[in-house]
Amino acid sequence: MTGTRGHRSPGAAATAALLCAVTAAGLYGCSDTGPSQPRPTPTPAPATTEGISPLTGRPARSGPVLAVKIDNVPPARPHTGLDAADLVYVEQVESGQTRLMAVYSSRLPDRVGPVRSARESDLGLLSQFGRPVLAYSGAQSALTPLIKAAPLHPVTEADTPRAFVRDPGRSAPYNLYLRPDRALATAPDATHAKDIGFRFGPAPADGTPVNSRTVRFPAARYTFTWAPAERAWHVTMDGRSDGPLKPATVVVQHVTVQPSRFHDFTGAVSPYTVTTGSGTAQVLRDGRVHEARWSRPSAEAGTTFTTPSGAPLNFAPGQVWVLLTGSR
Structure with a gap:
């Protein structure tokens, strides 16, 4: 997957052309x-x-x-x-x-x-x-x-x-x-963690108190229950706990989910989740839910989350869950 510096080889040029074609197709x-x-x-x-x-x-x-x-x-x-x-x-x-x-x-x-x-x-x-x-x-x-x-x-x-x-x-x-x-x-030159748009710090002054929030997909559901003593959300999946999963911030990001050109061995079409563009979201932290906007102008750019007024919306330090859902 890695190449040498300087002039491109024919193989590298072919790979670059294929990647451009993928990008042009929209990566839906x-x-x-x-x-x-x-x-x-x-x-x-x-x-x-x-x-x-x-x-x-x-x-x-x-x-x-x-x-x-x-x-x-x-x-x-x-x-x-x-x-x-x-x-x-x-x-x-x-x-x-x-x-x-x-x-x-x-x-x-x-x-x-x-x-x-x-x-x-x-x-x-x-x-x-x-x-x-x-x-x-x-x-x-x-x-x-x-x-x-x-x-x-x-x-x-x-x-x-x-x-x-x-x-x-x-x-x-x-x-x-x-x-x-x-x-x-196997990949000594893999990219180290870098800024992908998240901001951490004090919560916005507003927000609605919430003890739990359930996010539903067509055939799956996730419930996040606030645990004040731990300053975290306990996770259950389809009504069952899966051990000590305790994210500090949960993001419900509303995106477009559309059919792709691929399908599984049964013939079921694979959905494609569009994570570029902009839209609405809810951010759960500190026992409150905050309305938000998300923006990601290109595939190479990070995803920023802001308040409805446009100010950066800080996450609580700790593990972050992002649920990419087509429903609201």
């Missing part, structure tokens, strides 16, 4: 847990100059960005390593189900999973991170050339078997887990 949007052993204690990665993670707003030893596609249907739970993520995206996939894309930089758990396949929406969403690592179980054959042309380092079991393990206590396809340290070792 879409969005498949853990081994029986106890969750390991996350270990830190190398420090940034500033010493504050741009993804969580907390003091951190931020390292290269690793994104992992994680299944979220009931047989895939409980998840492993999700609590160590800096940022978690929720994307819609076929049949109204959802998958998660967990983004790591500050901390690396020993294992993450269960790992499942990538979607076209992931490519547009990850462009704002620079050139991150994307770990996934595979992809539709027609999508593979686009993944290879995208500005990221793909890591799959087929190409990097040492970065994955299978849990013998779980059935396929819910038994594939990633070793994050081994995945990152």
Whole structure:
């Protein structure tokens, strides 16, 4: 995936042309847990100059960005390593189900999973991170050339078997887990965490008190319940808790979800989640919900969140969840 400096080779030119074609096509949007052993204690990665993670707003030893596609249907739970993520995206996939894309930089758990396949929406969403690592179980054959042309380092079991393990206590396809340290070792030039538009600090003066908020997708639902003593939101999925998932900020981002040109093995069309442009959102923090606007002018740009008056809307320092939903 990496090239040399100076003149482009014919292969590099072809790859660039393919990537331009993908971008011109619009990258329109879409969005498949853990081994029986106890969750390991996350270990830190190398420090940034500033010493504050741009993804969580907390003091951190931020390292290269690793994104992992994680299944979220009931047989895939409980998840492993999700609590160590800096940022978690929720994307819609076929049949109204959802998958998660967990983004790591500050901390690396020993294992993450269960790992499942990538979607076209992931490519547009990850462009704002620079050139991150994307770990996934595979992809539709027609999508593979686009993944290879995208500005990221793909890591799959087929190409990097040492970065994955299978849990013998779980059935396929819910038994594939990633070793994050081994995945990152394959991409020493992966982009480190950088500003993707998030701002952290005191909450806006307004906002409506809320004890819980449920976000519904066509065939999945997420409920976030405020826990004042922990200054965090407890997460339940389809009515069930999945361990110590306690984001400090939850963003319900209203986006366009439309059919893509890809489909799964059953013939179901994969949705594509459009994450560029602008729209409305709600930001949950400190037991309140704040109305917001989001803006992302291009695939390479970060996503900013503002109050209705246009002022930056600060997140609470800590893990952030972003639910990309086409419904309000």
